[in-house]
Amino acid sequence: RSMKILLITSGANNDKCSSWLVFSNFVKLMRTEFNADIKIICLSPKFFNTKSELGETNYSLFLINGLLAGVFNRINKNYLWIISNFYTRIYSHKIYRYIKKNKINKLWIKADLIPMMFLDQILKKKYIPYHISVFDDPFFYQGYLPFIDKVNLKFKKLFTDAASIDTPTSFLYNYYKNNNVINNNTIVSESFVGVFKNSLKSPKINNKVRKIALTGSIYGIDAMIAFISAVSEILIKEKIEFHLITNTYGVHIKYLQSKYKNIFEYVKIMPFIPEHKLINELQNYDLLYLPMKFDEKYIFQTNSSFPSKTHNYLASQIPIIVHAPKNSSLYDFFVSNNLGIVFDNLDKYDITSKFIKLLDKNTRLDISNKIRLFNETSVSNYHVKKLYNII
Numbered sequence: 013r014s015m016k017i018l019l020i021t022s023g024a025n026n027d028k029c030s031s032w033l034v035f036s037n038f039v040k041l042m043r044t045e046f047n048a049d050i051k052i053i054c055l056s057p058k059f060f061n062t063k064s065e066l067g068e069t070n071y072s073l074f075l076i077n078g079l080l081a082g083v084f085n086r087i088n089k090n091y092l093w094i095i096s097n098f099y100t101r102i103y104s105h106k107i108y109r110y111i112k113k114n115k116i117n118k119l120w121i122k123a124d125l126i127p128m129m130f131l132d133q134i135l136k137k138k139y140i141p142y143h144i145s146v147f148d149d150p151f152f153y154q155g156y157l158p159f160i161d162k163v164n165l166k167f168k169k170l171f172t173d174a175a176s177i178d179t180p181t182s183f184l185y186n187y188y189k190n191n192n193v194i195n196n197n198t199i200v201s202e203s204f205v206g207v208f209k210n211s212l213k214s215p216k217i218n219n220k221v222r223k224i225a226l227t228g229s230i231y232g233i234d235a236m237i238a239f240i241s242a243v244s245e246i247l248i249k250e251k252i253e254f255h256l257i258t259n260t261y262g263v264h265i266k267y268l269q270s271k272y273k274n275i276f277e278y279v280k281i282m283p284f285i286p287e288h289k290l291i292n293e294l295q296n297y298d299l300l301y302l303p304m305k306f307d308e309k310y311i312f313q314t315n316s317s318f319p320s321k322t323h324n325y326l327a328s329q330i331p332i333i334v335h336a337p338k339n340s341s342l343y344d345f346f347v348s349n350n351l352g353i354v355f356d357n358l359d360k361y362d363i364t365s366k367f368i369k370l371l372d373k374n375t376r377l378d379i380s381n382k383i384r385l386f387n388e389t390s391v392s393n394y395h396v397k398k399l400y401n402i403i
Contacts, residue, residue: 014049017403018111019120020127022055025068027287028259030228030320031122031147037207039066041393042400051114053107055099055126069110071103073126089158096126104133111140118143118175120403123150125163128170143403144170144177147205147320149184151193152312168193176402178203180318181341187316201398205320209327210387215295217331217377221250221370224333225282225297227257227290228321230268232303232314235335235358239303240275242363247278250371255297259284287324294328299370304336306358315340326351326387331370331379349386352379 019039023029032054042048052068059074076095088094107130111119119134119142121127128150131142150156156163171177171188176199179185185200187193194200230236240247240254247254256279258265269276285293294300302325304314318341325332335355336342346354353366353375369375 014047015117016115017048017050017118017120018114018116019050019052019122020055020107020130021052021122022073022124022126024056024058025054025063025065025070028284031124033287034147034203034206034320035122035145036066038203038396038399041207041396045397046400048400050120051116053110055103055130071106073099076126092125092155093159093162096129099126100129100133104130108134108137116140118403120145123147123167123177125150125156128167131170132166141175144174145203146177146179146184147203149313149316174198176200178399178402180205180316181345183341184316199402201402202395203399204323204395205318206323207393207396208323208387208390209291210384210391211291211295211327211329213295214384215329215380217373217380218298219373221252221298221376223253223255223297224299224301225255225257225294226301226303227285227294227324228319229258229260230256230303231317231319232305232335233268233272234306235303235355236301237272237275238306238358238360239301239333239335239355239363239367240278242360243367244278246364246367246371253280254278254301255280255282257282257285257293290324291327294324294330297330298376300325300328300330300332302332302334302336302342304340304342306337311337318342318345326383326390329380329383329387331376331383333367333370351383351386 019035021031021035023031025032027033039050039052042050052066054068054070055073056070057073057077059072064070111134119131119140121131121142121144123144123146134140150167151164171193172195174194177185177194178201181202181204265281302319302322314337332352333355334342334346334352338356343354343356346352353370355363355366
């Protein structure tokens with residue numbers, strides 16, 4: 013008899029939601045490769061949601077919609093905590109009945125506020141073994157600051173009692189073990205926040221660099237500002253375009269354009285590209301840019317994170333500019349796998365000299381070939397098999 017697993021996640025179930033993309037890739041692979049029996053409950057901020065690509069059950073949490081929550085959060089800093097408790101009371105009984113009806117043996121929970129609060133309520137009714145997936149560490153999340161003590165108390169108990177957890181890289185679960193966030197019996201694994209892929213065709217490496225792309229959210233805004241400031245004259249001289257391909261709210265883009273006018277005059281905002289088209293579209297670029305924050309305030313998050321966009325970047329085989337501090341997980345990953353030139357500071361002259369090296373076609377060809385060889389072995393995705401075995 014196969015184990016029946018219930019995944020409870022939050023966020024819209026579409027390819028504009030990075031966590032949904034990660035879970036959907038995991039679930040598809042687990043179902044096809046290991047015949048996994050995984051059911052899904054998606055706690056979505058959308059008011060209407062009829063789509064169900066993976067057979068998921070959707071519960072609407074429209075009062076947590078990004079723009080709406082942003083407005084109410086200005087009125088009351090505890091809004092997210094209040095509304096999360098409200099939804100937990102409404103839906104926890106339904107989810108518990110779902111668990112009983114479907115004879116669920118194991119829960120798989122995204123380490124986000126609402127799924128964890130649902131888990132807390134479910135465990136009060138009946139203990140069910142559970143696994144926690146951490147994409148972004150919840151204990152240091154800035155959005156929880158107004159009610160961080162309440163959240164940490166709840167999270168600490170749930171992490172301590174978890175049967176198993178996965179984190180983006182080993183940095184975070186080592187931190188959890190060393191600081192008694194999880195107990196010594198908790199089984200741990202790395203998720204790398206996604207599935208490694210490879211393009212069926214290799215890209216053409218052009219003689220000259222004409223286009224650079226950054227996709228998704230701009231996590232490392234300080235790195236991006238330093239990078240474009242350093243290379244702006246080269247961008248003009250060599251007629252190189254910097255494209256931002258994002259699904260970020262238009263309001264936020266306008267804010268960034270206003271705040272960083274001198275930088276965004278070099279940035280061309282491009283329309284969102286669906287996941288199934290993204291790798292092919294990335295192959296139209298000469299370089300891909302992957303920044304992380306250097307600000308000391310966010311250094312723990314930087315060190316412990318692994319951006320999900322990395323997988324599509326690598327799959328495209330286009331040379332990647334990784335702009336991340338030394339000791340960050342992303343820095344370690346690219347350096348240890350010898351996947352290209354890493355920019356590890358915000359110094360203008362260091363950035364410029366390294367960027368000039370990337371203008372050389374042979375340098376970019378070499379990086380692309382190393383990425384292709386890496387992809388040939390990484391597509392086995394042993395980390396996903398290990399993750400499934402643990403769950």
